[in-house]
Amino acid sequence: MADDKTDQVSPKWVETLKKIVMDNLLVIFMIIAVIIGVAMGLGLRDHISTDDKRTIFFLQFPGDLLLNMLKMLILPLIVSSLISAMSGLKAQASGKMGLRTVLYYLITTFCAVVLGIILVVAIQPGYKREASIERSGKTKSAEGLTSLLDLIRNCFPDNLITACFQKKETTMVYEKVTLTTPAPSPTTDDMTTAAINMTENMTTEAMTTVEAMTTVAPKVIDGKLESIGLSTQGGMNVLGLVVFSLFFGGVLARIGEKGRPLIDVFDCLHHVTMKLITLVIWYSPIGIAFLIAAKLVAMENPGEMFTQLGYYMLTVLVGLAVHAFIVLPLVYFVIVRKNPYRFMYGILQALLTAWGTASSSATLPVTMSCLEERNNVDPRVTMFVTPIGATVNMDGTALYEAVAAIFIAQYLDVPLDFGKIVIISLTATAAAIGAAGVPSAGLVTMAIVLSAVGLPVEEVRLILAIDWFLDRFRTAVNVLGDSFGAGIVEHLSQKELQEMDLHLHKYLEDEQNGVVNTFDVKTAIDTKM
Ligand code: ASP
Numbered sequence: 001m002a003d004d005k006t007d008q009v010s011p012k013w014v015e016t017l018k019k020i021v022m023d024n025l026l027v028i029f030m031i032i033a034v035i036i037g038v039a040m041g042l043g044l045r046d047h048i049s050t051d052d053k054r055t056i057f058f059l060q061f062p063g064d065l066l067l068n069m070l071k072m073l074i075l076p077l078i079v080s081s082l083i084s085a086m087s088g089l090k091a092q093a094s095g096k097m098g099l100r101t102v103l104y105y106l107i108t109t110f111c112a113v114v115l116g117i118i119l120v121v122a123i124q125p126g127y128k129r130e131a132s133i134e135r136s137g138k139t140k141s142a143e144g145l146t147s148l149l150d151l152i153r154n155c156f157p158d159n160l161i162t163a164c165f166q167k168k169e170t171t172m173v174y175e176k177v178t179l180t181t182p183a184p185s186p187t188t189d190d191m192t193t194a195a196i197n198m199t200e201n202m203t204t205e206a207m208t209t210v211e212a213m214t215t216v217a218p219k220v221i222d223g224k225l226e227s228i229g230l231s232t233q234g235g236m237n238v239l240g241l242v243v244f245s246l247f248f249g250g251v252l253a254r255i256g257e258k259g260r261p262l263i264d265v266f267d268c269l270h271h272v273t274m275k276l277i278t279l280v281i282w283y284s285p286i287g288i289a290f291l292i293a294a295k296l297v298a299m300e301n302p303g304e305m306f307t308q309l310g311y312y313m314l315t316v317l318v319g320l321a322v323h324a325f326i327v328l329p330l331v332y333f334v335i336v337r338k339n340p341y342r343f344m345y346g347i348l349q350a351l352l353t354a355w356g357t358a359s360s361s362a363t364l365p366v367t368m369s370c371l372e373e374r375n376n377v378d379p380r381v382t383m384f385v386t387p388i389g390a391t392v393n394m395d396g397t398a399l400y401e402a403v404a405a406i407f408i409a410q411y412l413d414v415p416l417d418f419g420k421i422v423i424i425s426l427t428a429t430a431a432a433i434g435a436a437g438v439p440s441a442g443l444v445t446m447a448i449v450l451s452a453v454g455l456p457v458e459e460v461r462l463i464l465a466i467d468w469f470l471d472r473f474r475t476a477v478n479v480l481g482d483s484f485g486a487g488i489v490e491h492l493s494q495k496e497l498q499e500m501d502l503h504l505h506k507y508l509e510d511e512q513n514g515v516v517n518t519f520d521v522k523t524a525i526d527t528k529m
Helices: 002-023 025-044 053-059 061-088 091-123 144-154 188-201 204-213 238-253 256-298 302-336 340-346 348-357 360-373 379-392 395-411 418-434 441-452 457-492 494-512 519-528
Strands: 166-179 219-234
Touching (some): 025 256, 025 348, 053 061, 061 256, 061 348, 091 238, 091 302, 091 379, 091 395, 091 418, 091 457, 091 494, 144 166, 144 238, 238 379, 256 360, 302 395, 348 360, 379 457, 395 441, 418 441, 441 457, 457 494
8 A cells, every 4th residue: 555655656756856857957967067166176276286287278178168159159149139139129119128228237237336335345355454465467557548438439340340359459658767766765655656657647746756766776667658549459349249230230120121131131140049059058067167177276375365365355245245135136026026036046057157157248148048948038128138238237347346446445545535436436337337248357447447546557466366266256246137137127118018919919810811011010020939
């Protein structure tokens, strides 16, 4: 009898378990991959030296393959998604959806910045230093205004083909000044400050200060600006492609029947790209495991890093956690009235990919797939919202930029009044918008924030050692922000989406009755299908 009962119960139990496992197979693989990656990395640290660049390079090979596959899909995905979405939405619907998207991005990014500022002012990590941070190593200096102008310039690439692999950047060449006059030894800080004053102002006063402080050993510093121009930098100009695709798709929908063949091409390209993404996703656990392992093996002096920058790290991580687990879910719950944590679980795979790759652009294919397949977000919304989000919406980066700038000010004992804090909050939002979705991009756009409040841009080197680690967490928060954005915009755009659905039914009915339909109705339907 008992055996009979077990026989009846166990198949049901096994089947439920089987169903759960099958439904969550990829997520389970991803979690296992992260655990294996961490274990492999920590285990191999005893056998591979951090100087053994060759072995580390080979260890990363499977991870490089994943990154290549994901990056390969970014171009067709962004262009086809945005053009299809824009050509499928009516002008009014795309305008409304666009406005909601932009508002959501700006509000949540600003919330992240404010949260970061509150935490860094409360915790004061810059004053709680247990050991002085080594400030060796050169970082490329940039100026705030030029970075901002570069951002706007890159929105309008002069060549679409080169925009697929190049960006423009302002380069300035300074006259080199050699300082040789003997004087009492100044501190490195004094030298840096004077050199910066001199570079920026080139006043006689600054020159005298530098000369007076010069030691016996000759020192070369930047002098007068000799030339300024544009240089090309490697990497896709995603912002330029996004802007172009938005306008191209918008106009395509408005030229009537003539645009039909091209709309079909981009729709088809989008469907094929999404299918390719599904294939790549099955490989992602292997790639992620090796990316994590290689990074852990290459990590130099983790102990030192934690003692020197422990409080700073803690501030950033607490801020990111509060934003990810409280602020964003709350915004989602208040607007959508659905369980935000269930939504987060649906995109867990994208979050883990973001953590493993430290690139929200590379994660974009996975994000779109998770949103559509697991969270059932309308493709018309994901196609429109997520490519833009992966490019401009970076809550994690914004929070980190604000914390980092104030941390640097605290470390250098530079007082910041309320006005400067306001400037930091505004420029951190702008810097996050300007950061590309690639590893450590936030570190580069930090120049905008630092120079806006007169802090030496070179001092990003203070936080350089830990950046790769924090980058992973902030990228995951960036992807989370984009995903919640898609859910929220979908909810707010119900009316427009339903109107389009009504058109769809009318079209199908008319077709059955042999009535010829207007062009815009058919366009909207194809995008949905
Ligand atoms: N790695 C980040 C991203 O791809 C950008 C950054 O903050 O550096 O979203």
